[in-house]
Every structure is written in structure tokens, then in C-alpha cells.
Amino acid sequence: MHDPARSQRSSAVAAPQPGARPRRKLTRGFWLRHLHTWHWISSAVALVGLLLFVLTGFTLNHAADIGANPSVVEGAAELDAEALALVASLPETGTRPLPSALRKALSGRTDLAVTDAPAELGADEIYLAMPRPGGDTWIAIDRTSGVVEWEATDRGWIAYFNDLHKGRDTGAVWRLFIDVFVFASLVFIGTGFVLLWLHGKNRPSTWPLTGLGLLVPLLLALFFVH
Helix, strand or coil: CCCHHHHHHHHHHHCCCCCCCCCCCCCHHHHHHHHHHHHHHHHHHHHHHHHHHHHHHHHHHCCCCCCCCCEEEEEEEECCHHHHHHHHCCCCCCEEECCHHHHHHHHHHHCCCCCCCEEEECCCEEEEEEEECCEEEEEEEECCCCEEEEEEEECCHHHHHHHHHHCCCCCHHHHHHHHHHHHHHHHHHHHHHHHHHHHHHHCCCHHHHHHHHHHHHHHHHHHHCC
8 A cells, every 4th residue: 555655755765965965986987087187297296307317317327428527626725813713612523513603714715605514523623525416525624723725526517417316415305305206206107007007908018018118127137237
């Protein structure tokens, strides 16, 4: 026997609530849209870094074939009495950054950008090494006479970018950039791999080519790298 009240209650239960969002089904199209979004975002973030690392990978691989003429500048000067007093106030052992007033005095005498890198303190000499990408600089201070000697070496732009590739003497900010670049590259690679998997059924050459990309460097490393 038909019960109109029961039918009305069933319809009320089945009917969606006003303003409620319908539940989406995680379909292939949903994943494709999100994977494509993350793929192009990560590629945009990693694009310039990837270009830099690819080019410097080539220059590092051919470092012996790329000529370079380092530029070396040497000099000597003598500290004034005020700066010499600052030198005398420093301990005779250990490592520590030089006082800012002494760094300023050294910059004025040498025309170098003297950093707060730790200096090696000795009884007779203070030695400050300031390596940087593509070159290095050192300053030596005679504690008795106040004579300052220095040498600055610049190995050129290719050496500069090669050191950026290796993270050599680049500082904390560049190392942080490399970490961000690595993360973006991993997202780019991971989403690319999943997209290959989703489209692979319609492209029979996908996995043979992917396997070849793994097999070739593996065989080269096993048989030709000694």
C-alpha cells in the first residue's frame, strides 16, 4: 500500500541540502588538470636555475679546454696608529671576525671589500682569507710593524658560474636557493613521470624511451668510467 508520507520523507532525505557542494569524483581529468598545473609551475620556478646548471655542467665538463687568464692584484700598505692599536687588542690565538672599525680601516688602505669572515689570529700575524665564487682574496697583517699585504685573484666569469654550480664559497642565501631549486626540480620530474604514466597507453614508445634514458648512462658508468 502506498504511503504518501513515507515517500515524502524519503524524498526529503535523498534531496541535496540547499547550498551544499556536490561531492566531486577524483577522475582522470581531475588528476590531469592538477598535474599539468604543478608541472608548469615547477618548470617555471626551475627554468632559469636548470639553464644555469646545464650550461655550467658543460663548462665544468670542458674546463681543461676552456682557457682562462686569472687576474691577480697584489699590494702592500701600512696601518695608522689607531688601526694598529685595534690589531694589538686582538688575542694572539684563535679565529674570529675582525672588529668593524679595523675592517673599515683595511678597506680604506687596500680598496678591498673586507668581510666579517673569521680571521686566523697569531702572535706575529693576522691572516684573513676571503674566498668567493670565481676568485679569492687574502690579507696578512704584521702585528709588529702594521704592514698589510694582500692579493686578490679573479678567474673570470666562467669560473664564477662554475663555482655557483658547485656552491663553492657562495654563502647561505645561494645554498638556500639551490635547495628550493632542487625541490622545484623534483616536483617537475615527479609530475612529468606521472603524466608519462597517464599518457603512456596511447604512446607505445613512452616506456622504451624512458628505459633507454636510464639504461644508457648506467651502461656508460659501468663500462667506460674508470
